[in-house]
Amino acid sequence: MEAVEAAESRESGRAIEAGFEIGGGGYYEIKVLGADGMIMRHFVDANSGQVTRTDRQQMEEFFTRLRLIDMQNARTTLRQAIVIAEQRVGGRAAEAEVERDGDTVSYRVTVTNNDRLQEIKVSADGQVTSLR
DSSP states (O other), X not given: OHHHHHHHHHSSEEEEEEEEEOGGGOEEEEEEEETTSOEEEEEEETTTOOEEEEEEOOOHHXXXXXXXXXXXXXXXXXXXXXXXHHHHHTSEEEEEEEEEXXXXXXXXXXXXXXXXXXXXXXXXXXXXXXXX
């Protein structure tokens, strides 16, 4: 997903959440957990692929579910999990996020395909573990 790549290229970190918003011509909101432990929220124009705005987001809500070390140890990134989910069901990701899964992370990706939403869970090693 190009929007995730654009956001990650702005920070030294990994994307932890991605969502598409229809308003304003369409844009992606990508949250990146930086190597410094801070979360940056990037808004990426859906048409141009350019980051149009960046701001810091309160992090307290993420501390209970994510640890930086778990993100760094995961072999699969959010961007890779999105590609895996899209290929698995033949659609486009509408939303994606990182979740804590025991002592590692997993990715929940919602894919739209012919007006149907499917939720795909991808493990830290890139395996599809759930499809709904």
